[in-house]
Amino acid sequence: xxxxxxxxxxxxxxxxxxxxxxxxxxxxxxxxxxxxxxxxxxxxxxxxxxxxxxxxxxxxxxxxxxxxxxxxxxxxxxxxxxxxxxxxxxxxxxxxxxxxxxxxxxxxxxxxxxxxxxxxxxxxxxxxxxxxxxxxxxxxxxxxxxxxxxxxxxxxxxxxxxxxxxxxxxxxxxxxxxxxxxxxxxxxxxxxxxxxxxxxxxxxxxxxxxxxxxxxxxxxxxxxxxxxxxxxxxxxxxxxxxxxxxxxxxxxxxxxxxxxxxxxxxxxxxxxxxxxxxxxxxxxxxxxxxxxxxxxxxxxxxxxxxxxxxxxxxxxxxxxxxxxxxxxxxxxxxxxx
DNA sequence: CAGACGTGGAG
DNA sequence: TCTCCAAGTCT
Numbered sequence: 327x328x329x330x331x332x333x334x335x336x337x338x339x340x341x342x343x344x345x346x347x348x349x350x351x352x353x354x355x356x357x358x359x360x361x362x363x364x365x366x367x368x369x370x371x372x373x374x375x376x377x378x379x380x381x382x383x384x385x386x387x388x389x390x391x392x393x394x395x396x397x398x399x400x401x402x403x404x405x406x407x408x409x410x411x412x413x414x415x416x417x418x419x420x421x422x423x424x425x426x427x428x429x430x431x432x433x434x435x436x437x438x439x440x441x442x443x444x445x446x447x448x449x450x451x452x453x454x455x456x457x458x459x460x461x462x463x464x465x466x467x468x469x470x471x472x473x474x475x476x477x478x479x480x481x482x483x484x485x486x487x488x489x490x491x492x493x494x495x496x497x498x499x500x501x502x503x504x505x506x507x508x509x510x511x512x513x514x515x516x517x518x519x520x521x522x523x524x525x526x527x528x529x530x531x532x533x534x535x536x537x538x539x540x541x542x543x544x545x546x547x548x549x550x551x552x553x554x555x556x557x558x559x560x561x562x563x564x565x566x567x568x569x570x571x572x573x574x575x576x577x578x579x580x581x582x583x584x585x586x587x588x589x590x591x592x593x594x595x596x597x598x599x600x601x602x603x604x605x606x607x608x609x610x611x612x613x614x615x616x617x618x619x620x621x622x623x624x625x626x627x628x629x630x631x632x633x634x635x636x637x638x639x640x641x642x643x644x645x646x647x648x649x650x651x652x653x654x655x656x657x658x659x660x661x662x663x
Numbered sequence: 664c665a666g667a668c669g670t671g672g673a674g
Numbered sequence: 675t676c677t678c679c680a681a682g683t684c685t
Binding site for chain 1: 664665666667668669670671672673674
């Protein structure tokens, strides 16, 4: 049977990850900490294990439990998240921590239905937490499992169009025992064996069930949707430097791009000519160069202005730790310094 | 429901 | 260098 093959493989090949209770410990009765499972799942959304690992450790050291995280100022959480991207995750993480700590007595809900009501927890994460943290049977479908199912069933349509079929395929294979190990095993399989490029079918424990493999088309799947051109936007940023290296920053709007993060003052970002923007303070501004940064839906070219500044004007503040800035602004500061 | 929403690493 | 990607969610 599919699931027992997968579970046997997981027992032998599970990755050792800082947030994971491995199959051996699990079998011996160890229970995962729901806080760790939740934190790791949110960090891992659209983010690689390699990127997440050190950041997970740092978060856990700074905020060991949900009560500590809930008590932290949002700005601190956003600063710790800087560089990880998709900052709505950090805003929702903090909002979720507050709900759990303040309204649920510090206890994470243990069902998909409850979990999905929390900020930043969607269908995937709700199912993953229910399965991994609480060993509840749940149909967990992430990008890895999409890919595995598309190959197993030889589905030659883009994933987005085949969601229902993929889910049905995942559901009929999900065992009612060891839900967490099964979900993690499938994800490990997708990450290490049934990879996006060059799947290693010779190592695959479920190759005999795979229709794509049987047809020899595993390398053609999943079918990717046509990619659209990335527009180029231009803008200006002002890097005001204090003698000790601190940078003049402003708090960005609560939502939208880099929402809630500390950022550099400057104008809007638009296609064509960079919109004019007045300096945040009167000084001897000079052009230091340009910084470029590619985001998901556009490429950005920033003209970097810089000056030495002594006093922060009303509404702005000094940032000494550049690690608390989104990468795009850190790049601009580097051009100026 | 397509689009907004980041970034660093692999090939 | 440059494209593609990585455990999605929200609107």
